[in-house]
Amino acid sequence: MNSDCVAGLAGVSKKFGKTVALDGLDLEVRRGELFAVLGPNGAGKSTAISIMLGLRSPDQGSVQMFGESPRRVEARRQVGVMMQEVALAPELRVREQIDLAASYYPDPLTVDAVLEITHTTPLRDRPYGKLSAGQKRQAQFAVAVCGRPKLLFLDEPTVGLDIQAREMMWGVLRRLVEQGASIVLTTHYLEEAEALADRVAVLARGRLIACGTVSEIRGHIVQKHISCSTTLPVHEVESWPGVESVTCSQLKMHIRANNAEDVVRRLLAADEALEGLEVRRAGLSEAFAELTQETPQ
Amino acid sequence: MNATAIEIPGSRAATNRAMPIGRVLNAYFTEAKYETVRMLRTPAFGIPFLSLPVALYLLFAVLLFGSALRADHKSAVFTFTAFDVFGVMGPGLFGFGAVVAMEREQGLLALKRALPMPPAAYLTAKLIMAMMFGVIVTATMIAAALTLGHLPLSAAQCTSLTVVNILGTLPFCALGLFIGTRTSGKAAPAIANIIYLAMIYLSGIMFPMPKSMAAMAVIWPAHHLDQLAFRVLGNPSEGAAWVHVAVLAGVTLLFTALSIRRLARVG
Numbered sequence: 258m259n260s261d262c263v264a265g266l267a268g269v270s271k272k273f274g275k276t277v278a279l280d281g282l283d284l285e286v287r288r289g290e291l292f293a294v295l296g297p298n299g300a301g302k303s304t305a306i307s308i309m310l311g312l313r314s315p316d317q318g319s320v321q322m323f324g325e326s327p328r329r330v331e332a333r334r335q336v337g338v339m340m341q342e343v344a345l346a347p348e349l350r351v352r353e354q355i356d357l358a359a360s361y362y363p364d365p366l367t368v369d370a371v372l373e374i375t376h377t378t379p380l381r382d383r384p385y386g387k388l389s390a391g392q393k394r395q396a397q398f399a400v401a402v403c404g405r406p407k408l409l410f411l412d413e414p415t416v417g418l419d420i421q422a423r424e425m426m427w428g429v430l431r432r433l434v435e436q437g438a439s440i441v442l443t444t445h446y447l448e449e450a451e452a453l454a455d456r457v458a459v460l461a462r463g464r465l466i467a468c469g470t471v472s473e474i475r476g477h478i479v480q481k482h483i484s485c486s487t488t489l490p491v492h493e494v495e496s497w498p499g500v501e502s503v504t505c506s507q508l509k510m511h512i513r514a515n516n517a518e519d520v521v522r523r524l525l526a527a528d529e530a531l532e533g534l535e536v537r538r539a540g541l542s543e544a545f546a547e548l549t550q551e552t553p554q
Numbered sequence: 555m556n557a558t559a560i561e562i563p564g565s566r567a568a569t570n571r572a573m574p575i576g577r578v579l580n581a582y583f584t585e586a587k588y589e590t591v592r593m594l595r596t597p598a599f600g601i602p603f604l605s606l607p608v609a610l611y612l613l614f615a616v617l618l619f620g621s622a623l624r625a626d627h628k629s630a631v632f633t634f635t636a637f638d639v640f641g642v643m644g645p646g647l648f649g650f651g652a653v654v655a656m657e658r659e660q661g662l663l664a665l666k667r668a669l670p671m672p673p674a675a676y677l678t679a680k681l682i683m684a685m686m687f688g689v690i691v692t693a694t695m696i697a698a699a700l701t702l703g704h705l706p707l708s709a710a711q712c713t714s715l716t717v718v719n720i721l722g723t724l725p726f727c728a729l730g731l732f733i734g735t736r737t738s739g740k741a742a743p744a745i746a747n748i749i750y751l752a753m754i755y756l757s758g759i760m761f762p763m764p765k766s767m768a769a770m771a772v773i774w775p776a777h778h779l780d781q782l783a784f785r786v787l788g789n790p791s792e793g794a795a796w797v798h799v800a801v802l803a804g805v806t807l808l809f810t811a812l813s814i815r816r817l818a819r820v821g
Binding site for chain 2: 307310311312330333334336337338340342343344345346348349353356357358360361362363404410
């Protein structure tokens with residue numbers, strides 16, 4: 258493994274009954290990066306994270322966190338965790354939740370510092386059970402960062418957050434990474450991975466089907482999107498070489514093309530009145546959709 | 555926003571692994587403190603377990619049969635130990651049984667296992683909570699017995715009874731933990747209740763068992779704790795004290811071991 262690797266799975270397989278959750282999965286989280294793990298439901302993201310955290314044992318393969326087993330409390334003292342499905346003690350106030358989690362770490366931030374950083378000061382004395390879904394996620398985030406973690410696991414951290422709270426959390430994550438922390442993020446929001454991630458791993462059916470920077474993942478597909486206002490008939494454009502598909506909406510034609518430059522040249526030649534031309538690279542969501550669809554059953 | 559407040563300086567992060575013993579003890583203390591705070595803030599848990607034993611004792615030993623028990627010391631002690639043991643059983647069985655099952659189901663236990671919580675802090679905190687509830691129950695029971703119950707108890711007897719009750723929470727905590735690690739959050743309170751009620755009636759702590767059933771009473775830890783409490787208050791127990799201690803210790807070890815094995819394997 259890379260010497261910069263702070264946590265990782267090597268050849269990990271896991272079955273639940275006859276269902277294969279992970280099938281020889283390799284993952285490597287590097288120092289100071291935000292690593293997004295993407296995949297459709299049932300891809301094995303949660304199982305992979307729970308094995309990385311030491312909550313489950315792999316059937317085969319190995320797992321390490323800072324060079325040792327994640328089951329060792331010494332390794333976990335450098336880790337913060339925000340899980341997707343967790344209910345913190347409803348009777349405890351937010352400051353008490355942070356105080357409790359901070360007690361597990363050798364050198365935590367103060368409760369007030371955590372509240373300030375995570376913009377949860379207004380929630381300080383509110384019982385966790387009385388918070389809204391989004392506020393609960395913010396409190397869980399505060400618990401995750403209170404111990405100055407070098408490695409932070411965040412499972413769908415922004416589900417239920419409003420746009421402002423999400424932007425705030427993104428800002429904190431960017432600053433944590435700038436200061437050398439590594440973050441493992443699972444998310445359904447591809448724009449979140451696109452906005453934050455240094456590297457992305459795409460899982461499908463328990464296997465790693467792509468891993469790299471966002472632009473590397475996008476590079477897996479060569480298609481570009483062209484849109485314009487034109488009077489050309491759809492069936493004519495569909496018949497051109499390099500055109501994958503054509504749709505129309507709101508007086509605009511949308512073309513997916515492998516060879517965008519040639520298609521644009523032909524569009525301009527064929528329709529002198531054409532206007533509103535836009536050409537866009539495929540986003541992470543298109544790449545993700547294509548990658549996960551291509552995976553053999 | 556304070557840009558420096560979130561710093562994770564390399565020099566400090568490098569020392570993250572080492573945890574001074576003082577901070578480890580603080581983690582245990584903090585976990586136990588908040589576990590007790592939680593239970594005290596849950597009236598559905600705190601009120602029945604703290605008030606019911608003494609309320610029932612006052613009802614039976616003072617209001618209903620007060621004059622008869624004043625003339626019959628042995629029966630007065632029997633009634634007292636019955637509600638005393640009843641009070642010790644609840645926090646352990648339910649504090650572990652229902653609460654552990656619920657926290658497993660809601661992912662809180664998994665989160666704590668993923669965080670660097672000291673390995674034994676979770677169970678120790680619940681144990682201390684159950685013991686503190688046991689101390690409060692013992693104190694209120696002793697106060698009720700000395701004032702309204704007219705049951706003479708020496709300082710030595712009160713102290714010994716408190717010690718017996720504190721240690722007596724252990725087997726019920728272990729049984730509760732076993733329930734909590736094997737059942738769902740919805741099933742656990744029902745199962746804990748069935749065992750709780752069966753033990754109250756079949757262990758012979760509330761009323762003398764007919765001879766045909768008396769032999770069965772010994773399978774319940776409540777019977778053995780009751781006998782120890784009976785002995786501490788100056789009455790002869792059925793069977794030797796060491797047998798009662800051995801049974802209670804055995805129940806504690808067996809169910810704790812089974813539960814910890816399960817928690818390590820399944821969570």
